[in-house]
Amino acid sequence: MSTTETEREPLRVGLIGLGVISKFYVAAFDELPDVELVAVCDLRPAALDPFRPRMPVHTDHRQLLATPGLDAVVVNVPNDVHHAVCADAVAAGVAVCVEKPLTTRVADGRALVAAARDAGVVLFTSFHRRYNDNALALLERLPADVPVTSLTVRYLERIEEHAGDDRWYLDPERCGGGCVADNGPNAFDTARQFLGALSLVEAKVLRDAEGVDRQATVELRAASGATARIELDWAYPGERKDIEVHLADGTVHHADMLGGHDGFKRSLWHEYVGVLTEFAAAVRAGRGHGEEGLAALELVDRVYRSQGAPSTAVPGPDPSEDGLKFPVRSTLVKILTHRRDDRGMSLTEFASRCVRRGEVHELVTTDQLDPTPGAVVDRVGFLGFVEIESAGVLDRGDEVWADGRRIGAVLGFDDCHFPNHYNVLIAVDTPTTGPEQGLVPGMEVRFGGPN
Numbered sequence: 470m471s472t473t474e475t476e477r478e479p480l481r482v483g484l485i486g487l488g489v490i491s492k493f494y495v496a497a498f499d500e501l502p503d504v505e506l507v508a509v510c511d512l513r514p515a516a517l518d519p520f521r522p523r524m525p526v527h528t529d530h531r532q533l534l535a536t537p538g539l540d541a542v543v544v545n546v547p548n549d550v551h552h553a554v555c556a557d558a559v560a561a562g563v564a565v566c567v568e569k570p571l572t573t574r575v576a577d578g579r580a581l582v583a584a585a586r587d588a589g590v591v592l593f594t595s596f597h598r599r600y601n602d603n604a605l606a607l608l609e610r611l612p613a614d615v616p617v618t619s620l621t622v623r624y625l626e627r628i629e630e631h632a633g634d635d636r637w638y639l640d641p642e643r644c645g646g647g648c649v650a651d652n653g654p655n656a657f658d659t660a661r662q663f664l665g666a667l668s669l670v671e672a673k674v675l676r677d678a679e680g681v682d683r684q685a686t687v688e689l690r691a692a693s694g695a696t697a698r699i700e701l702d703w704a705y706p707g708e709r710k711d712i713e714v715h716l717a718d719g720t721v722h723h724a725d726m727l728g729g730h731d732g733f734k735r736s737l738w739h740e741y742v743g744v745l746t747e748f749a750a751a752v753r754a755g756r757g758h759g760e761e762g763l764a765a766l767e768l769v770d771r772v773y774r775s776q777g778a779p780s781t782a783v784p785g786p787d788p789s790e791d792g793l794k795f796p797v798r799s800t801l802v803k804i805l806t807h808r809r810d811d812r813g814m815s816l817t818e819f820a821s822r823c824v825r826r827g828e829v830h831e832l833v834t835t836d837q838l839d840p841t842p843g844a845v846v847d848r849v850g851f852l853g854f855v856e857i858e859s860a861g862v863l864d865r866g867d868e869v870w871a872d873g874r875r876i877g878a879v880l881g882f883d884d885c886h887f888p889n890h891y892n893v894l895i896a897v898d899t900p901t902t903g904p905e906q907g908l909v910p911g912m913e914v915r916f917g918g919p920n
Contacts, residue, residue, distance in 0.1 A: 573645030594762030600743025
């Protein structure tokens with residue numbers, strides 16, 4: 470392709486899924502001369518009818534992926550099939566723009582990001598609010614020399630009005646949850662756009678009689694110390710999407726993301742032009758393998774786990790066999806400070822281990838998340854040794870908390886030092902050591918919950 474705007478060939482893109490949001494993508498294609506919609510796919514023949522005179526139509530996304538000369542796809546299917554469709558596109562070497570959330574499970578999101586990196590395929594999550602004109606204007610006018618002390622993002626709507634014919638939004642299994650799973654990623658990404666990487670401080674989630682989270686308040690913190698408050702509501706009478714920023718000099722700045730866009734979903738028309746523009750630039754630069762989508766998904770997972778939901782980072786015990794249990798308490802007795810990329814640990818065939826009071830076991834972090842028995846784990850960081858204070862059972866999927874702060878989830882066990890001790894492998898984003906986690910001797914470590 471030529472590097473000039475006027476000479477380069479348009480990016481040839483297919484659209485998979487013609488649900489409620491698809492019309493905004495289709496309109497954005499019409500506004501951008503350097504991206505071309507060349508094929509569409511949907512399971513419903515009637516949804517394909519308007520496109521039949523213009524381009525090839527498909528009811529199987531794998532047929533669309535075989536389109537000659539296809540550069541990229543937009544994946545606009547229900548949340549629960551994001552992973553399968555995106556994985557097929559990555560395997561075919563086709564760049565992907567996927568509607569948020571990246572996937573409904575953290576384990577699937579991590580696997581998808583790893584596959585995109587390995588294949589060198591662009592994986593891009595569509596966070597349309599980051600292209601909102603009012604939000605961008607607010608970001609632009611904030612003074613560079615005055616720190617942000619706090620930020621509030623409100624994302625309030627009545628979901629039945631916004632779901633339209635896509636009723637899967639109201640099915641937690643298909644949506645991945647409720648307002649936290651679906652609106653959370655956009656709100657978290659907006660906060661991240663202003664403050665950088667964020668960690669969870671506290672969350673309060675309210676569910677309806679069917680168990681769907683309809684309202685949530687999430688407190689986050691940035692590395693700078695600035696805080697972010699995310700307010701989500703699926704039962705709000707009307708719609709409110711706005712940002713409020715408090716600066717260290719006492720001033721308060723505000724952006725109404727719906728301001729100047731009167732009418733239902735009117736702001737989305739220009740936001741999706743931004744999505745496709747940025748996606749095309751990412752494809753041409755070969756930039757991004759889903760990291761930002763995964764960051765938002767990780768926060769969603771942490772919010773749900775803070776409310777007692779199980780981790781989705783690694784598979785937990787079989788719910789048909791396992792009931793409630795006490796958390797296992799332990800005390801750090803030695804801190805370790807090193808990493809290795811060639812450790813050669815191997816997961817045992819057992820997904821749980823009994824531990825006795827007084828035993829000492831080693832804690833090891835890894836971002837190699839294959840839980841298959843015999844899987845080799847080379848890339849590790851060493852946290853330290855703990856003495857078990859209360860006998861119990863460690864299960865794959867148990868959350869690991871140090872001094873009330875989550876470290877990761879139990880991936881499995883390596884017994885190369887047994888019977889002296891087990892290596893308890895902990896699934897994390899990046900392998901870390903004891904000092905990097907702020908660990909000190911005498912600190913309490915719990916398996917199964919923070920309290």
